[in-house]
Amino acid sequence: MSALATSVGQLHLTNPIMPASGTFTEDLADVFDLGILGAHVLKTFTAEARTGNPTPRVCDLTGGMMNAIGIPSKGLEHFLTHTLPFWARYDVPLIVSISAHSYDAFARLAAAVSVPGVAAIEANISCPNIEADGRAFAVRADTTGHVVAQLREATDLPLWVKLSPNTGEPVEVAQAAEAAGADALVVANTLLGMAIDIETRQPRLGNVMGGISGPAIKPVALRMTYQAASATRIPVIGCGGITTVADVVEFLIAGATAVQVGTATFQSPTTMQRLLTGLEDWLRAQGIASVNDLRGTVALPHAPAPVPAMLT
C-alpha cells in the first residue's frame, strides 16, 4: 500500500492531491501526465449554456488573485457527449461539479449526471439561490440542508458538498450538509472581495466583486477545515491557498482527508506534480507510514476543544 493512498468515503484515491473546480481542464495535460492525480475535479457546469461575466475577469492581489469568471458553461448536452468521453481515457476518479439556481434544477442536474464514468458529484452550492433572494445556498444552514436533501434524493453517487467561506455559521452549515446526506465536504470556496483601480476609480473586475483565492485565504480555509472536521463525521477535503507540501500537511493535520489545489496551478502549472513527490519524500523523511496517520492530529493547547463558537 502506497503511503499516499487514501479514501474519501467509499471512493479509493491513489493519493490525496486533486485540482479545485474551475482551475483544471484537459489543457493541463500539455504540461504533465494527468493520470498521476488522486482525482479529476471538473469546472462547475450548469444545465443550460451560459457565457459568464464581462472582462476583466481576474486581477492580481498580494498573495493571491481575485476572479469573477461567472461559471461559463456549455450545458448538460455538451457535458454528456463531449466532456465525459474525454475523461474516460484516465483511470482516475472523475468528480463532476454542478450548480443551479433553484432546488429543483439542482436535483434534476444531479440525476442527469449520475451516469457511468462519474465517480462522485461535487455540489457547488455557492451560487445564488433564486428562491432565497439570490443569496447563496451555502451561506445558511437551512438552505444548505434543503438543497443537499434534494440532491441526496436525486443521486446514488457519492455526494460531495462544497461549502462557502462567506457564511457566519460555518459549523451549522457543515452539520446541515452532513445531516441531509452529504458523503463529504469540500472546504472551501473563494472569499468574496473587491478591488478598485485608484487612477480610473473603476472596480478592477468587470463584475465589480469577485472571489479571492490563493495563499492569502489559506488561514480561513484551514480554520474552516478544522471546524468542519471537528463538527462532522464525514470526510473533509481541504481547499484554499494550498501551494506547498507544508500546506498540504497542515490541512491533513487539521482534519482533511484530501486536498484540492487551485490558484497555485495558475502560478505554476507543475504545482500538483511537485506536491505529490514532495509529500511522499516528506512522509518518508518523517517516518510516517501513511497520509492517513496525519489526519486530525492537531495538538491543541487544552483537551479537545468543543466546536469553536467564535463565529456563531
Place this chain on the structure above:
Amino acid sequence: MNAIPKDSTLTTAPPYRCAEALTVVRSNAVVNTDYRLLTLDAPAEVLDCAPGQFFQLLCPGTADDQPFLRRPMSIFDFDAATGSLRFLYKVTGAGTRGLATLRPGDRLNVLGPLGQGFSMQDDWQRLMLVARGVGLATLAPLARMAQAHGRQLTAICSARAPEFVMSVDHFRECGAEVIVVTDTDGSSSPDAMRALIEARIAHDGVDAFYTCGSARLARMLQDIGAEYDIPGEIAVEQQMACGLGMCQACVRPFHEGGKIVHRRVCREGPVFQLKGVVA
C-alpha cells in the same frame, strides 16, 4: 510574496507541448524610454516556438510590487541553436517593473511556448505587416518567418514619435521594406494610412495582412480587407491568469457565423483571423 520558490528546479519531459522552465538572464537592455529587451538563456524544451506564440513570465517581486499572476509576453525572438529567447516589453505596472530589475545572471521562471501562432498560407506571397507600439514586438518573428518562406514583406511601423519606432532594423534585416509613420508628422492618422495601404494594393498587390497593437488599425484593416477581399491575421491581448486554457479569464468576443462567440485568447489565440475580431 510569490508563493512558488523561483529557484526550484523545474523540468517536464517531452512529449509535453509546453514547459515551465528556469532561464538565466543574458541581458536586459534599455531600448528607449518605454521599452526594454530581455534576452534569456533558455533550455531546448521551451524553444520549439512559432511566431505569434507567447510565454507567461513569473515576474520577480520588488520591495514595492508583489505580482502574483504571471504576465503574458509575445516571443520577440527565439533561437534553439544558441539557446536564446527574447522579449521586448514596455514597463507599465507591477509585473513589468519587476522584469526591469533583472540583471545578467538572474534567473527567471517562464512557461511556454503558449497559444497558436501566425500561419502563412502558400498563396500569401505579398505580405503586409501593420503594427503599432508593442505590437511590433509580436510581429518581429513573423518577419523572419516571411524571409524563411521567401515572401515579399512590407512593414508599416506606427508610433507616437520617431524615437519610439522599434524593430525597424530587424525588419530590414529580414528583407522587408519598412515604412515608418508617426503621430508627430500626422502620417499615422487613419486617413493617411488608409491612402498609403490602398496605394500599395493598387500598385503591387497585397495577399494578406498581419497586425497587432491597435484596435484602430485593426478596424481599418478589417474595412480594407473586406473591400479588397484580402485575408489577414491579428494577435490580440487580454488579461490572463493561467495562460493554458483552464480559467476562462482571457475570453474575447468574435463574430462567427452571424453570432458572437467567446474564444480564449491564450488557447485559441492569441492569433486569430482578422475578420472575426471585435476590435
